[in-house]
Structure formats: structure tokens, C-alpha cells
Amino acid sequence: MSLAAGSAPWLPGTLAVYDRLFAAAGLEPARVQHLALAARDALTGWAPDLAAELDRYAEASGLPPWRIHAVNARTELLAAAEAASRGECSAVAGANRAGVMIGAQTWDWHQELSAGWAVLEYPQARFPFVTLTETGLLAKIGINSAGLGVLFNILIHSSDTGDGGVPVHAVARRILDSAADVEAGISILRSAPLSASSCFTLLDCRQVACLEASPAGVAELPLARWSVHTNHFQDPELAATALPAAPDSDSLPRHEVLLARFAEESATPAGGPGNAAEELADLLCAHEADGAAVCCHAAATAPLGAGWQTLATIALEPAGRRMSVLAGGPCGRPEQRWRRFRAS
Structure with missing residues (x-):
């Protein structure tokens, strides 16, 4: 399923929500257009085929190109507005009991966008891949036919300007469609001039690498049996110049809860989480009563910008080239069932 075919029905609603989010962050329409076109220019210089793909999508949707480029650069635009974030997304990766990477x-994102995502398949890419992504975005979380997976967390750094950098979601797309392994993915990430920050956790059949990327540089975190990342910098140098967390940020508590759970699981006779990536959902199923809301539920009455919700739970198995997706948070099982996709 292509970008256009997979997202066209939900595009108007998604654009409307982002218009409201940008306005709430203090971005006037003229500023949004300027930043979107600056992102388009940066993407054209770095990956002209991806910029052209977005232009074609805009044309097919009857929209000026900047509208689609603005959504793809939503992380950059919100960074330009210095929009404080509670934090979103908790990612884990490592070797299961059998030594296989999962x-x-x-x-987690705004509850108003709960219907604004899809799983897209790109069978014609250099490495065919599947990705869970927002409506109109090139890619986000996914896995390709070489067995390379991408997990994704937003970060906030003092070097973020949001102006004139390659969108981080375009970087995720390029990694998925062009990288055969973790090393190739790292090379692609390091080649991109960024104007906003994110953490990329890359995993293949042999290894996991967790990279914190910002306009100030890219840091690869030390190897650990289990990589656990939420929404704050862990690299000492980047952390020293990161922006202060929002007052209501729960990134540190989520990180601590997950570290404790993985340590406890690793100390059992079984020696760690189960062999299937989907079993990691058990460890991600933590709420406020457990110490932090890894599985996040928004109040229906929360105002725009404050209604944080776990919109989907994703599990990756590089050896099987498989991605499993659960609509909503991990606590939704077994009523909600996993949807399984294979990159081939």
C-alpha cells in the first residue's frame, strides 16, 4: 500500500488537527509555511527522491506541497515553536532468552490523532519494508526485508531550531528503504543534517544500537543487554545541553520502571523476557499505579495538546522480518488482537 493509498481517507482530519496543534504552539500560518518549505529544501538536498514523492502526494491530494511537507516536518515545526512535551514513546530492544534480537x-501521541495512522507496505523499495506511520508521513517505526528494524522516540535539545533540517521521519524512511543492517542505518542517520532531535533504536539479527540524534551531533549509547529509551537524553554530553524537561514530563519515571522490570525479569530462572517480541508487551504494560504510565491513557476531557494516549504498541522480530501492531496500549490485550506484517 502506497503513501497516498494508505492515508488519503484520513488526510483532511490529520491536517486539521496539526493546524490546531501548530496554532496552539504559537506558529502563525506564514511561519508554518516557511518552516515547511525550509524542510522541503533540506530534504531535496539530502534525498531528492523523497522530496519528490511528497510533492507528488500533495499534487494527488490537491494540496500545495508545503502542506504535506509541514506534516512530515511536524517534529521540526514543534521544535521551532519550543513546544514543551510531556514526552511520548517508550522503546526497548535486546536479545531474548534464545539470544535472538527483538x-x-x-x-504515545495526541488522542485527537488516534485514527490518523496506518501500516504501509512498500514492496518496490530497495529493501521492501513495512512501517507504522502517521497519515501523510513517509515512515516512522518499521522493519525491512533485510531484517533491520527502527524504533523511534522524540527528544528535545537546545540545538533544535526546526528550521532547514531534514525531517527525522524522512531519516527513518531512508533507513528502512536503504539500510541492510545496523551499521548502514547508523551511516544514513549520521549523514542527515538535522534541525530537531530524536532517538533511533536500530536492531538487526545480530545487534542493537541506540542513537540519540540532534543538530549538535549523534551519540551512540553504550551497549547493554537491553536498550531502554524514553524521551530524555542519556548521553552525558548531549544531556548537558538538552532543554529542561516539561514540568509534567514522565520520561525519567518511565525509564526507571522499565529498567527495574527488565532487571527483575533477567534475574528469573528463565533469564529474561520470552522469545517472541510480542511478549515484551507484558513489560510495557505499566500504568501510573505501577510507577509511571508507559501505557498511557488520556482523559476524554483533556484539552488539545494535553491528551496523551498510547495510540499503538509495536513489536519487531528482525529474524522473521516481522512487525506486529496492536491498536492502543499493551493493556488492551487480549480484547485487541495483534496484526502481523512481514517485509518481503
């Missing part, structure tokens, strides 16, 4: 994450 990974999973929750994807």
Missing part, C-alpha cells in the same frame, strides 16, 4: 515500543 524489540518493542509504545507510540
